[in-house]
Amino acid sequence: MPRPRLTVKPEVMSPVGGEAQLRAAVEAGADAVFFGVNPLQRGLGQTGRADGTGAAQKLGFHARAKVGFEAEALPEIMRGLHARGVMGFVTFNVLVFDRELREAERQLIHLAESGVDALIVQDHGIARLAQQICPDLPIHGSTQMSITSAEGAEFARRFGASRVVLGRELSLRDIERIANQTDMELETFVHGALCVSYSGQCFSSEAWGGRSANRGQCAQACRLPYEMIVDGLKRDLGDARYLLSPGDLYALHQVPELVRIGVNCLKIEGRYKDAEFVALTTAAYRKAVDEAWAGLPLSVTAQEEQDLEQVYSRGLGPHFMSGTDHQKVVRGRAPRHRGVRVGTVTGLTERGVLVELEQEVRAGDGLVFDPANWRTPEGREEGGFVYQVNEAEGRAQRAEGKNSRLRVVELRFGRGAVDPARVRVGDPVWRTQDPTLVARVKPLLEAGDPLYTRPIDAFFVGRVGEVPALTLTDELGHTVTALGDAPLSEARNRALDADGLSEQLGKLGGTGYHLRDLQTELVGAGFLPVSALNALRREAVTLLTEARRLAPARQIAPKLTAALAGTLAGAAAPAASTSKLHVLVRTPEQLDAALAEQPDSITLDYLELYGLKPSVEKVRAAGIPVRVASPRILKPTEQNLQKFLLGLEAGILVRSGGLLEGLQAEQVAPHPTSPSGEGKTPELTGDFSLNAANVLTARALLDLGLSRLTPTHDLNAAQIAELAGLVGPERLEVIAYQHLPVFHTEHCVFCRFLSSGTDYTNCGHPCESHKIALRDERGVSHPVMADVGCRNTVFEGRPQVAAAHLSTWLQAGLRDFRLEFVHESPEQVAAVTQAHRAYLSGEISSAELEKRLAAVSDQGVTEGSLFVPEGFEVLPALPML
Numbered sequence: 001m002p003r004p005r006l007t008v009k010p011e012v013m014s015p016v017g018g019e020a021q022l023r024a025a026v027e028a029g030a031d032a033v034f035f036g037v038n039p040l041q042r043g044l045g046q047t048g049r050a051d052g053t054g055a056a057q058k059l060g061f062h063a064r065a066k067v068g069f070e071a072e073a074l075p076e077i078m079r080g081l082h083a084r085g086v087m088g089f090v091t092f093n094v095l096v097f098d099r100e101l102r103e104a105e106r107q108l109i110h111l112a113e114s115g116v117d118a119l120i121v122q123d124h125g126i127a128r129l130a131q132q133i134c135p136d137l138p139i140h141g142s143t144q145m146s147i148t149s150a151e152g153a154e155f156a157r158r159f160g161a162s163r164v165v166l167g168r169e170l171s172l173r174d175i176e177r178i179a180n181q182t183d184m185e186l187e188t189f190v191h192g193a194l195c196v197s198y199s200g201q202c203f204s205s206e207a208w209g210g211r212s213a214n215r216g217q218c219a220q221a222c223r224l225p226y227e228m229i230v231d232g233l234k235r236d237l238g239d240a241r242y243l244l245s246p247g248d249l250y251a252l253h254q255v256p257e258l259v260r261i262g263v264n265c266l267k268i269e270g271r272y273k274d275a276e277f278v279a280l281t282t283a284a285y286r287k288a289v290d291e292a293w294a295g296l297p298l299s300v301t302a303q304e305e306q307d308l309e310q311v312y313s314r315g316l317g318p319h320f321m322s323g324t325d326h327q328k329v330v331r332g333r334a335p336r337h338r339g340v341r342v343g344t345v346t347g348l349t350e351r352g353v354l355v356e357l358e359q360e361v362r363a364g365d366g367l368v369f370d371p372a373n374w375r376t377p378e379g380r381e382e383g384g385f386v387y388q389v390n391e392a393e394g395r396a397q398r399a400e401g402k403n404s405r406l407r408v409v410e411l412r413f414g415r416g417a418v419d420p421a422r423v424r425v426g427d428p429v430w431r432t433q434d435p436t437l438v439a440r441v442k443p444l445l446e447a448g449d450p451l452y453t454r455p456i457d458a459f460f461v462g463r464v465g466e467v468p469a470l471t472l473t474d475e476l477g478h479t480v481t482a483l484g485d486a487p488l489s490e491a492r493n494r495a496l497d498a499d500g501l502s503e504q505l506g507k508l509g510g511t512g513y514h515l516r517d518l519q520t521e522l523v524g525a526g527f528l529p530v531s532a533l534n535a536l537r538r539e540a541v542t543l544l545t546e547a548r549r550l551a552p553a554r555q556i557a558p559k560l561t562a563a564l565a566g567t568l569a570g571a572a573a574p575a576a577s578t579s580k581l582h583v584l585v586r587t588p589e590q591l592d593a594a595l596a597e598q599p600d601s602i603t604l605d606y607l608e609l610y611g612l613k614p615s616v617e618k619v620r621a622a623g624i625p626v627r628v629a630s631p632r633i634l635k636p637t638e639q640n641l642q643k644f645l646l647g648l649e650a651g652i653l654v655r656s657g658g659l660l661e662g663l664q665a666e667q668v669a670p671h672p673t674s675p676s677g678e679g680k681t682p683e684l685t686g687d688f689s690l691n692a693a694n695v696l697t698a699r700a701l702l703d704l705g706l707s708r709l710t711p712t713h714d715l716n717a718a719q720i721a722e723l724a725g726l727v728g729p730e731r732l733e734v735i736a737y738q739h740l741p742v743f744h745t746e747h748c749v750f751c752r753f754l755s756s757g758t759d760y761t762n763c764g765h766p767c768e769s770h771k772i773a774l775r776d777e778r779g780v781s782h783p784v785m786a787d788v789g790c791r792n793t794v795f796e797g798r799p800q801v802a803a804a805h806l807s808t809w810l811q812a813g814l815r816d817f818r819l820e821f822v823h824e825s826p827e828q829v830a831a832v833t834q835a836h837r838a839y840l841s842g843e844i845s846s847a848e849l850e851k852r853l854a855a856v857s858d859q860g861v862t863e864g865s866l867f868v869p870e871g872f873e874v875l876p877a878l879p880m881l
Contacts, residue, residue: 201744600625
């Protein structure tokens with residue numbers, strides 16, 4: 001049972017992409033900031049695809065490749081933050097490849113030595129390595145770990161994490177359930193951009209551009225327009241062309257509940273945002289947390305809320321945090337910053353545009369006319385800076401359903417700024433830039449002296465004939481004592497007293513502190529010149545600041561060599577002599593075709609889990625080992641699925657860390673002879689979604705009872721071969737044919753566009769009666785499927801085939817190959833299976849295999865994530881490490 005959760009005041013954590021944002025966060029009252037660090041100049045780190053040529057990119061191991069501080073500056077940055085009472089958390093939140101492990105260790109050592117307060121880590125193996133290198137350095141499991149349950153949090157703890165960043169798809173009730181089931185520190189996002197896909201589970205950039213989101217190179221394919229194809233026909237979606245582009249998270253009004261629940265940290269997203277964004281959001285959440293902690297109601301003003309929307313917004317809302325409503329998460333009208341809606345176009349004049357105003361518009365405002373791109377497919381919008389606002393006499397109109405009258409004005413812009421032919425009546429008008437906002441936020445950005453100060457307590461001892469002593473204690477427990485230069489003399493007139501000392505010692509302007517409490521011990525009627533008292537105060541403050549700036553004492557030592565020595569033991573097992581084909585199907589019709597082909601195993605990945613049992617029995621009756629695929633996400637209310645899966649007595653394809661952790665609690669171990677489900681302990685196979693990118697992670701996962709493991713899709717085909725040499729090829733199961741799962745999202749496009757419902761309780765379940773595909777701008781249609789939790793997966797429309805790499809994999813000793821089907825017909829299932837069997841038996845070449853697979857597909861095939869850059873050569877295990 002978890003220990004009772006201790007309710008603490010949540011930290012406010014702000015995003016930092018540079019010096020200006022750092023200053024803004026500190027002055028606005030952030031308790032912590034998070035940022036990336038680029039590699040030391042004497043070495044190279046890389047977040048791009050390893051090319052094997054030595055030309056590594058000089059980027060850090062963090063998921064915002066375009067921003068970050070230089071490693072050499074980090075010690076001084078941390079000293080500056082600590083002086084102001086702010087913690088610095090460094091993002092190390094990408095998957096790390098085997099060829100980068102040495103560099104990763106070097107970077108981890110430098111971060112620990114520089115005094116960072118925590119590392120935010122995605123890669124499980126790297127998290128464990130960091131904890132071994134410096135046990136005193138806290139590890140936070142990043143949102144890319146896809147943690148949505150208490151079991152997921154405990155899984156991260158297993159790898160050294162003391163805190164986890166929860167998935168942004170959780171509701172307040174989900175968060176509370178998790179808080180009640182674990183004493184792990186919990187962190188949740190409260191503001192900023194939402195990814196449509198679960199963090200760590202998006203492969204769109206990998207599939208379509210060779211740029212991995214798990215490696216800090218998101219291409220934002222979710223912000224592109226798509227057409228919806230329903231049952232083979234294009235569906236008119238009106239102005240909702242951006243069906244995968246969600247609005248931005250805004251949970252200011254949920255702060256009191258998050259404080260009550262006991263969440264440890266509230267996180268603002270936005271390392272690419274400017275200083276104005278950081279300042280405004282930090283100040284808003286700082287005030288909200290302080291008020292909630294004090295038991296006061298939220299006092300946010302209408303102007304403050306409008307400023308938050310103005311500084312950056314795709315449409316603000318609490319979204320999943322307040323409960324699922326698929327009609328609101330994705331509006332779909334536009335993918336970019338909208339700002340504040342100020343009105344609607346009502347007409348055109350010879351020199352301007354008539355707008356019915358909902359908000360005040362002034363000269364200098366930046367406006368955009370929003371056509372929802374229905375007549376601007378290239379995404380261009382009309383807009384510019386207003387230079388004149390004229391009253392439109394006689395054009396005032398009564399607002400529909402309101403008693404007040406909306407004001408209609410003529411807006412004029414600079415010559416050529418707006419093309420009237422591209423502006424029409426009914427277009428919404430948005431203010432994207434507000435000059436007055438800059439004036440309101442300017443004090444936070446250009447403060448000379450510290451604006452946000454930390455409390456200190458003072459204790460003054462003054463005895464006549466002895467030197468005075470001033471002891472200062474800060475909110476973190478640092479204590480320093482400064483002594484005066486000369487003893488206190490007898491007072492001739494006014495003696496020292498508590499009020500006078502409080503006034504003088506409270507003059508802390510420019511220091512970053514404010515006096516919270518003063519205690520005195522005065523013996524005799526002493527006198528101390530004001531100049532001496534000021535000098536004593538300055539000396540004490542200097543000592544306190546120096547104490548705060550000191551890096552923590554830590555035990556730091558390299559550990560990678562030792563970790564690898566234990567990991568690589570036994571990896572050189574002889575390869576199996578025969579290859580095996582494992583087939584994954586998603587419909588009963590595909591199952592019948594697979595049974596006819598008699599593969600080495602069949603995996604059932606059905607929309608409706610509770611229809612699985614007859615199919616499991618059908619496969620077992622055919623004498624074929626059977627597995628069932630688990631969902632990739634399990635929320636607190638879905639843990640009964642684990643019991644259900646075990647009750648099927650089939651092997652399990654494990655797709656989430658939370659499920660794997662739950663299976664540990666059940667003391668489930670792989671049965672040596674029961675992949676078909678015979679016996680009580682099913683065979684467990686780890687899937688790609690566990691994100692094993694290196695030998696450390698792969699071995700750690702395998703040690704938790706997995707018989708085999710499928711590497712992450714972030715590895716190219718050559719890297720998979722290298723990993724086989726490190727963990728043993730018999731422990732890997734690789735995918736030779738599949739439709740890459742490009743998006744895995746809580747947002748349900750079936751519910752959003754094929755019903756008027758808000759969630760599964762009232763949507764009518766159109767996913768059970770309709771087939772949906774999303775067609776991109778290249779004309780490729782990508783099928784969408786829902787799982788048992790109503791989460792959607794968008795699959796790459798073209799099958800990804802490994803034909804060109806199978807010989808390399810076979811040479812590496814790999815023998816377990818999986819074929820995954822999505823929307824294929826039974827005939828296609830049979831053809832794909834037969835083609836691979838023909839290749840593995842030596843009947844056809846890899847070129848012929850690829851030719852046959854291309855002939856089966858109606859949209860062609862792709863090499864996708866398996867593409868190997870020119871010059872990349874597979875290296876033996878020891879030279880690589």
